[in-house]
Amino acid sequence: MARKKNITAEKIIDLYMSALLTDENIPKTVYAFAHANNFEENDFYKYFSNFDVLEKHIFSLFCENTLALLVENEDYTHYAPKDKLLSFYFTFFEMLNANRSYVYLKLAQNKNKLEALKLLSKLRSTFLKYIESEIYTHSVDLKNKTLNSLNKKGANETAWAQLLFTIQFWLEDTSPNFEKTDIFIEKSVQVSFDLKEIKPLESVLDFAKFLWKEKTMST
Structure with a gap:
């Protein structure tokens, strides 16, 4: 052969x-x-040293392909940071929807949650580079190098935690066409920017009500 x-x-x-x-x-x-x-x-x-590296690359590739699609839209470069992040989320989860069986197998059905999280290490790096270069480009100057570094790290960790939280919600979403995930994305992104601008109350309460409703309906 x-x-x-x-x-x-x-x-x-x-x-x-x-x-x-x-x-x-x-x-x-x-x-x-x-x-x-x-x-x-x-x-x-020539491309991968083992299957673990391959699997980490696959999850990072979902993010890389998302970013490639975003830059094809000429209007995207003129979006405000919040609209850029919304565009990222909706495009990224369309990518995950197209590969849901694989993602569900590797993340939701993996009994070793630490092992599942390790699969996302390269995705994390790719995503945080995007966050730093496109979304949180203007941060408050705390007039101290150490404090500025801690502030940047905190913003990155919050952004990463938000993405993980959204993936988990999507994995558990049973609504048609994952419509509730779309609502979750809109509300969580709104909250993240309102908190950054110190005007959170209305959107935080709205997001909290949505989560409470989802929890009570699923029990």
Whole structure:
């Protein structure tokens, strides 16, 4: 049987996700995976050192593809930071919707939550670079290098926690077309910017009511 030629990183990802969703098990070895898909084992290592690295790359790729789509919209560059973040969230979760079976398998069905969180480490780096360069570009100058660094770190951690919280909500969302996740995104992003501008009460209460309603309806 002739070997496949010019295997790409994107093709390896497609084959891996397909294998995982079909068999529900990680291939035992890179050799077995390459042999089953008719390409050379060494071609895998041109892009990924192991399956763990590959899986982390997949989650980061969801973010990278989201950002690539955003910059294709000429109007996006003129958006205010809040509208940019909303655009990111809606586009990112469209990406996740298109790959929900894989994401659900790796995150929601993974009993080892710490292991699941580690899969998002490269996504975290990609997302925080976006936050720093596009969203929180203007911060309050606290006239102290250490305090400014802590303030920036706090803003980053809050942004990351917000994304994780939204992913968790989406994983548990059973509404048609995940409509409640869209509402969650709108309200949570509004709250995050209102808190930053120190005018939170109305949007925080509105968001709290939404979460309370969701919790009471699901019990």
